[in-house]
Amino acid sequence: MDSADNSKVTKRHTGRDRVEAGIVATAVRIFAECGYEGTAVAAIAEAAGLSKQNLMYYFPTKQALYERVLDDVLDDWLARMETLADPAGEPADVLRAYVHAKLRFSREQPAASRVYAMEMIGGAKIYSEQIKRRVVPLLRRDIEIFEQWIAQGRIAAVDATHLLFALWAMTQSYADFSAQMKLVLGQDELTDADFEHAEQLITTMVTRTIAVD
Amino acid sequence: MDSADNSKVTKRHTGRDRVEAGIVATAVRIFAECGYEGTAVAAIAEAAGLSKQNLMYYFPTKQALYERVLDDVLDDWLARMETLADPAGEPADVLRAYVHAKLRFSREQPAASRVYAMEMIGGAKIYSEQIKRRVVPLLRRDIEIFEQWIAQGRIAAVDATHLLFALWAMTQSYADFSAQMKLVLGQDELTDADFEHAEQLITTMVTRTIAVD
DNA sequence: GTCTATACGGCGATAGAC
DNA sequence: GTCTATCGCCGTATAGAC
Numbered sequence: 001m002d003s004a005d006n007s008k009v010t011k012r013h014t015g016r017d018r019v020e021a022g023i024v025a026t027a028v029r030i031f032a033e034c035g036y037e038g039t040a041v042a043a044i045a046e047a048a049g050l051s052k053q054n055l056m057y058y059f060p061t062k063q064a065l066y067e068r069v070l071d072d073v074l075d076d077w078l079a080r081m082e083t084l085a086d087p088a089g090e091p092a093d094v095l096r097a098y099v100h101a102k103l104r105f106s107r108e109q110p111a112a113s114r115v116y117a118m119e120m121i122g123g124a125k126i127y128s129e130q131i132k133r134r135v136v137p138l139l140r141r142d143i144e145i146f147e148q149w150i151a152q153g154r155i156a157a158v159d160a161t162h163l164l165f166a167l168w169a170m171t172q173s174y175a176d177f178s179a180q181m182k183l184v185l186g187q188d189e190l191t192d193a194d195f196e197h198a199e200q201l202i203t204t205m206v207t208r209t210i211a212v213d
Numbered sequence: 214m215d216s217a218d219n220s221k222v223t224k225r226h227t228g229r230d231r232v233e234a235g236i237v238a239t240a241v242r243i244f245a246e247c248g249y250e251g252t253a254v255a256a257i258a259e260a261a262g263l264s265k266q267n268l269m270y271y272f273p274t275k276q277a278l279y280e281r282v283l284d285d286v287l288d289d290w291l292a293r294m295e296t297l298a299d300p301a302g303e304p305a306d307v308l309r310a311y312v313h314a315k316l317r318f319s320r321e322q323p324a325a326s327r328v329y330a331m332e333m334i335g336g337a338k339i340y341s342e343q344i345k346r347r348v349v350p351l352l353r354r355d356i357e358i359f360e361q362w363i364a365q366g367r368i369a370a371v372d373a374t375h376l377l378f379a380l381w382a383m384t385q386s387y388a389d390f391s392a393q394m395k396l397v398l399g400q401d402e403l404t405d406a407d408f409e410h411a412e413q414l415i416t417t418m419v420t421r422t423i424a425v426d
Numbered sequence: 427g428t429c430t431a432t433a434c435g436g437c438g439a440t441a442g443a444c
Numbered sequence: 445g446t447c448t449a450t451c452g453c454c455g456t457a458t459a460g461a462c
Contacts, residue, residue, distance in 0.1 A: 015427095033336060038250030040455060052456090054428055062456070114334050117389070121327050121334075122246060124392045136396050143397075162414040165394060169386035170379045176330070177385075179337045181378060183349050184356075201375040208421040228445095253437065265438090267446055275438065 020058055020068075023048050027069050032111035035118055036066055036126075063126065070119065070127050073112040074134055080105055081138065087145045091155045094145075095206050099171060100199060106175035107195050113175035139164060155210035163209070170202050233271055233281075236261050240282050245324035248331055249279055249339075276339065283332065283340050286325040287347055293318055294351065300358045304368045307358075308419050312384060313412060319388035320408050326388035352377060368423035376422070383415050 026048040030039050041062050045055040059065035080101050086094055106113050119127050146160035174181070178190055185194070239261040243252050254275050258268040272278035293314050299307055319326050332340050359373035387394070391403050398407070 032334075035248045035250055035331070035335060037248055038335075041457095042455075051429065053430085053458090056457070057427065060457090118248070118331065118334055120392050121331055121389050122248060122251075124396075128392070128396065131393065132396055135393070139397050158417060159410050159414045161398070162411050165386060165390075165411070166383045166414065166418060169382040169390065172390075173378060173382035173385070176334050176389075177378075177382065179333050179341070180344065180348070183337075183341065183345055184352050185374070197372050198375050198378070201372045202379065204371060205379060205418050205422045208424070209418045211421070254439095255437075264447070266440090266448085269439070270445065273439090 016058070019050075023050075023055060023058060023065070024069055024072055027065055028073070028111045028115055031066065031069060032114035032118070036122075041065070067126065067130075069115060070130065073109075073116050074130070076109060076112060077105055077116075078134065078138070085142050085145050087148055091149050091210060092207055095167075095210070096203055098167065099202050099206065102167070102171035103174060103195060103199050103202070106171055106173075107190075110175040110178065113172060117172065117176045149210075153212065156212050158209060163206075167202075167206065170205075174198055229271070232263075236263075236268060236271060236278070237282055237285055240278055241286065241324045241328055244279065244282060245327035245331070249335075254278070280339065280343075282328060283343065286322075286329050287343070289322060289325060290318055290329075291347065291351070298355050298358050300361055304362050304423060305420055308380075308423070309416050311380065312415050312419065315380070315384035316387060316408060316412050316415070319384055319386075320403075323388040323391065326385060330385065330389045362423075366425065369425050371422060376419075380415075380419065383418075387411055 023044065027039075027044045030044050030047060034043075039062075041055060042052040044065075045052040048055065055065075059068065081098075084094065084098050084101060120131075124131055143160045143164050146155070146163060149155045150157050150160065174190065174195065181190060181194075182188065187194075236257065240252075240257045243257050243260060247256075252275075254268060255265040257278070258265040261268065268278075272281065294311075297307065297311050297314060333344075337344055356373045356377050359368070359376060362368045363370050363373065387403065387408065394403060394407075395401065400407075
């Protein structure tokens with residue numbers, strides 16, 4: 001369970017951990033591009049540089065690999081997010097940092113974001129229990145912090161739950177809907193400048209939304 | 214191409230059109246739930262009440278059916294959206310109507326929204342040409358209208374492109390991420406009240422964002 | 427641990443009778 | 445237009461040699 005052991009110092013299982021990490025890294029990309037059913041284990045194996053049968057020595061089933069991919073996605077995302085919400089901090093600063101971190105995740109790990117999004121859109125048939133355990137409590141805690149701020153008159157009285165949904169949606173979309181954005185912008189890729197403009201606009205929206213009159 | 218002929222008055226092809234419409238309506242739901250590759254043609258056929266082979270008489274290939282589904286999704290969405298953007302109208306009113314219409318689409322046609330979203334997340338490998346032809350021009354026109362408003366000083370000077378992306382993301386997410394929202398809210402379904410709160414929050418955000426100082 | 431070979435099922439698509 | 449029958453491929457998973 002404590003599989004977030006990426007340090008090169010650790011010697012135990014070095015070989016196996018390295019191989020697994022390589023497989024997972026490749027699998028994230030292909031699952032994101034083709035979806036769960038659309039992905040062939042053989043395609044992941046080939047891209048990762050081993051045989052299909054050898055891959056299935058490390059991950060006995062396709063679903064096991066898929067769940068491991070989602071585990072790692074959550075590990076990465078939670079590690080970036082857990083320190084952020086500080087009830088005592090200045091709300092505008094906290095929210096700015098929140099937007100920045102979430103947008104950075106969309107920028108740096110778009111495949112991770114997309115795999116998670118596809119699982120959600122399909123109704124989280126495989127992974128809903130993990131989401132309930134690991135994600136929902138954090139989101140509820142964030143909502144509570146927003147509501148404390150409102151009760152203390154530190155931000156305007158808006159719907160805290162839907163404010164969080166809005167934050168999530170706006171930042172997430174720069175990974176999930178980048179294909180459409182690229183078409184609108186007439187670009188092959190989203191650039192650093194695009195992400196800076198996005199961050200500025202979203203931050204502006206949030207700041208003006210929570211400003212007390 | 215001019216397949217948007219739903220009037221019951223039209224007698225030609227009545228039988229065939231009815232059957233096709235039934236198939237498409239069923240297919241939208243199943244594609245949304247299982248994805249393109251995860252969907253078996255036989256599953257659609259059974260749910261629609263005919264044999265797989267008979268379905269393939271109406272739609273020769275799975276991909277043809279899928280494209281038809283996306284065509285109909287776009288038809289519905291465009292019909293709801295095309296009359297909205299009015300450069301002469303009051304910006305706040307236009308944007309309120311935009312949010313209302315898009316959110317209503319997420320409420321009434323979540324499956325349609327999800328099929329479209331899944332196609333986008335996967336990189337629009339099948340449907341990007343249609344999106345380029347039918348969607349992108351409309352989005353660009355909306356962005357231009359926002360920029361006119363800014364040039365005229367009728368709304369605050371924000372990034373028009375990313376404002377549109379934000380609008381799209383926030384409204385879309387109530388269809389695409391409803392699974393996660395339901396988990397956070399602890400509800401089996403999103404209710405009318407949830408959508409009203411969403412609309413109020415999003416409208417508030419947009420209104421405060423565009424307000425001139 | 428890695429490879430070869432193969433079992434097994436599911437699915438898209440086609441052919442042809444009625 | 446609808447049905448029965450079937451082909452052929454692909455993909456997961458397993459067995460067993462090295």
